[in-house]
Amino acid sequence: MSLPEPSADALEQSTRLLRTITAAIAEAGGWIPFSRYMELALYAPGLGYYSGGARKFGPGGDFITSPELTPLFGQALAAQVEQVMRASSPHVIEVGAGTGLLAADLLLELERRGCAPESYGILEVSGELRERQFDTLAAKAPHLAPRVQWLDTLPERFAGAVVANEVLDVMPVHLVATRGDALYERGVAVDGEGVLRWADSPATGAVAAAAAALELPRSDSAEYVTEINLAGRAWIGEWAARLERGALLLIDYGYPRAEYYLPSRSSGTLLCYYRHNAHPDPFLWPGLNDITAFVDFTAVAEAAFDAGLDVLGYTNQAAFLFNCGVLDCLARRAPEESADYIRAARAVQRLTTPQEMGELFKVLAVGRGIAEPLLGFMRGDRLHAL
Numbered sequence: 001m002s003l004p005e006p007s008a009d010a011l012e013q014s015t016r017l018l019r020t021i022t023a024a025i026a027e028a029g030g031w032i033p034f035s036r037y038m039e040l041a042l043y044a045p046g047l048g049y050y051s052g053g054a055r056k057f058g059p060g061g062d063f064i065t066s067p068e069l070t071p072l073f074g075q076a077l078a079a080q081v082e083q084v085m086r087a088s089s090p091h092v093i094e095v096g097a098g099t100g101l102l103a104a105d106l107l108l109e110l111e112r113r114g115c116a117p118e119s120y121g122i123l124e125v126s127g128e129l130r131e132r133q134f135d136t137l138a139a140k141a142p143h144l145a146p147r148v149q150w151l152d153t154l155p156e157r158f159a160g161a162v163v164a165n166e167v168l169d170v171m172p173v174h175l176v177a178t179r180g181d182a183l184y185e186r187g188v189a190v191d192g193e194g195v196l197r198w199a200d201s202p203a204t205g206a207v208a209a210a211a212a213a214l215e216l217p218r219s220d221s222a223e224y225v226t227e228i229n230l231a232g233r234a235w236i237g238e239w240a241a242r243l244e245r246g247a248l249l250l251i252d253y254g255y256p257r258a259e260y261y262l263p264s265r266s267s268g269t270l271l272c273y274y275r276h277n278a279h280p281d282p283f284l285w286p287g288l289n290d291i292t293a294f295v296d297f298t299a300v301a302e303a304a305f306d307a308g309l310d311v312l313g314y315t316n317q318a319a320f321l322f323n324c325g326v327l328d329c330l331a332r333r334a335p336e337e338s339a340d341y342i343r344a345a346r347a348v349q350r351l352t353t354p355q356e357m358g359e360l361f362k363v364l365a366v367g368r369g370i371a372e373p374l375l376g377f378m379r380g381d382r383l384h385a386l
Helices: 008-027 034-043 072-087 101-112 127-140 205-214 230-242 297-306 317-323 326-333 339-352
Strands: 091-095 119-123 148-151 158-165 174-179 182-190 196-202 224-228 243-255 271-274 277-279 290-292 310-316 361-368
Touching: 008 034, 008 182, 008 196, 034 174, 034 182, 034 290, 072 091, 072 101, 072 158, 072 243, 072 317, 072 326, 072 339, 091 101, 101 119, 101 127, 101 158, 127 148, 174 205, 182 205, 205 224, 205 230, 230 243, 230 297, 243 297, 297 310, 297 361, 310 317, 317 326, 317 339, 317 361, 326 339
Parallel strands: 091 119, 091 158, 119 148, 158 243
Antiparallel strands: 174 182, 174 224, 182 196, 243 361, 271 277, 271 290, 310 361
């Protein structure tokens, strides 16, 4: 695949990050786990993909998320957020708010419903994205912008709704490989010419224990490579320690465990994105590519349950949006024959058809103190599949 060439400034930033990564490898004795590489590539201060200044979202970036497609996504999601707030507390925290479009759409729709939150917190690691979020909210919902505050860490205590759209997939993952009876952790080293390369080391500790629990496919004739997201499990545990009442609404692409670790998925799910092109090389231009892995939703649900949270619902994005009234939101948008309605309908189709995002993306709700069934999972709930 031929990818667009980065600018000279972008390449310089990538080179600086590469020096940081090679220094970390040298300091660690010549090898780091892939999770550490992914952490540096995405979040190294001032240089990583999400902590640096590269444009990430929308047509001019590397990928388009659901809120970038249409405000109908946020308007439908607002129905679920409203229910959670009414059952807990009128506060929202969004994790990884992108350009701020989802925050604006949620705030405006919640206001229309008569339940604008008293506060809307945004957890964001990127200074550049914080600025874009501020500008978006000032332009689209200026009268509600004073309710928004940017957070540097998880709150000590929280009651309300937590929204995380495409967050779990960019948490650093460990890579493991089986060859026969042997289990390895795949990491990163540097060759004699200073080029990053793959390097395996026998898996130990928490990684080995997690892999053993998965009973991964094994073959004497071929290796099997996959991901384990220990960071995501720990993150859920942190929320469980802080959530007094409310729910986390987790939206991402992924599978339940029975589908994630199929023998046929022998190369894992790791993917990189650059200028709307997917490619498999995480060492290409460090800091300029998004690096993602599909979510093992069973692991996330187990982590929540083990930490004392209730698993409140699990379904695909299509069922969730339909349950939350996305078609009603579409009907309010414009007359059916108008060009605006047709564009919006096409966006909804992309969000909900199985061939697009409707089946690939899943929604998992976990929480505490919510007794009533959640609206988004009234039909099509797949808790049995977890």
